[in-house]
Amino acid sequence: MSNALRIDAPAGLPVVDMTREFDAPPSAVYRAHRDPELVTRWLGPDGYEMTVEVYDVRTGGRYRYSHHDPEGNVYRFNGVFHTAREGELIIQTFEYEAVPDVVAVETLRFEALEGGRTRLHTHSVHADVATRDAMISSGMERGVREGYARLDRVLAG
Amino acid sequence: MSNALRIDAPAGLPVVDMTREFDAPPSAVYRAHRDPELVTRWLGPDGYEMTVEVYDVRTGGRYRYSHHDPEGNVYRFNGVFHTAREGELIIQTFEYEAVPDVVAVETLRFEALEGGRTRLHTHSVHADVATRDAMISSGMERGVREGYARLDRVLAG
Numbered sequence: 001m002s003n004a005l006r007i008d009a010p011a012g013l014p015v016v017d018m019t020r021e022f023d024a025p026p027s028a029v030y031r032a033h034r035d036p037e038l039v040t041r042w043l044g045p046d047g048y049e050m051t052v053e054v055y056d057v058r059t060g061g062r063y064r065y066s067h068h069d070p071e072g073n074v075y076r077f078n079g080v081f082h083t084a085r086e087g088e089l090i091i092q093t094f095e096y097e098a099v100p101d102v103v104a105v106e107t108l109r110f111e112a113l114e115g116g117r118t119r120l121h122t123h124s125v126h127a128d129v130a131t132r133d134a135m136i137s138s139g140m141e142r143g144v145r146e147g148y149a150r151l152d153r154v155l156a157g
Numbered sequence: 158m159s160n161a162l163r164i165d166a167p168a169g170l171p172v173v174d175m176t177r178e179f180d181a182p183p184s185a186v187y188r189a190h191r192d193p194e195l196v197t198r199w200l201g202p203d204g205y206e207m208t209v210e211v212y213d214v215r216t217g218g219r220y221r222y223s224h225h226d227p228e229g230n231v232y233r234f235n236g237v238f239h240t241a242r243e244g245e246l247i248i249q250t251f252e253y254e255a256v257p258d259v260v261a262v263e264t265l266r267f268e269a270l271e272g273g274r275t276r277l278h279t280h281s282v283h284a285d286v287a288t289r290d291a292m293i294s295s296g297m298e299r300g301v302r303e304g305y306a307r308l309d310r311v312l313a314g
Binding site for chain 2: 013014015060062080081082083089091101103105107123125126127128
């Protein structure tokens with residue numbers, strides 16, 4: 001499986017690095033991160049529904065959405081876009097509203113590969129190591145893995 | 158000197174914590190961070206001039222400004238406000254434009270003390286340890302110390 005998710009969460013640092021390749025060009029992978037009607041089809045774990053209040057991917061824009069799990073629990077997230085550069089780069093803040101005022105920065109780089117493929121690098125920096133560790137033990141990896149598998153299908157469209 | 162600046166830059170972490178007390182209530186210290194005409198009177202090292210392109214301190218707002226040193230060099234900075242809560246909290250991103258697309262998050266907490274005083278906590282998380290270390294060796298501490306001394310004078314009116 002050449003498109004496996006790689007996650008690096010170095011011990012003692014508030015950082016998570018992820019890499020995943022996709023069988024689609026950067027413009028398409030970026031669009032699937034930009035257009036809320038596409039984002040809601042893949043972001044989050046399997047079996048969750050996503051509802052978007054605002055999803056305005058541009059420098060200075062913001063987002064707020066909810067994930068609804070099968071038991072009826074709701075998880076809300078919000079942030080602002082520090083940078084959004086079409087097909088290349090998104091730098092955004094990230095707040096899980098159950099832990100208010102604790103904010104991470106996520107940098108997404110869309111790298112063009114040969115054959116019309118993309119390598120997506122995500123560098124997340126959390127407020128502290130404890131917050132990063134809580135994020136990981138909340139099942140983040142499963143959510144990202146399942147979400148990217150659905151993103152594969154969105155891109156295969 | 159009870160209002161001394163305390164800086165903690167723990168080894169091996171991309172973090173800087175600063176604490177400084179002011180002889181003015183949180184509402185006044187916050188206002189001096191919010192109103193660009195006040196900010197330009199204190200932010201940055203002595204002898205620098207600050208010019209503001211935009212400084213819109215509200216949730217979802219953004220800022221961009223330049224510092225001009227006595228030799229004519231210009232240093233540009235920008236970011237977005239993830240949260241701005243009057244008299245309490247500012248969470249903002251921070252980018253030094255000479256190092257583009259490398260973004261920190263700064264959390265400023267305005268804590269009310271007895272006697273109408275304020276303790277300001279700043280928690281900065283940089284993209285990585287090398288960036289944090291470069292920030293410190295660029296003379297950050299001097300700039301913050303001199304800036305806060307001018308902020309004392311702004312608050313004294």
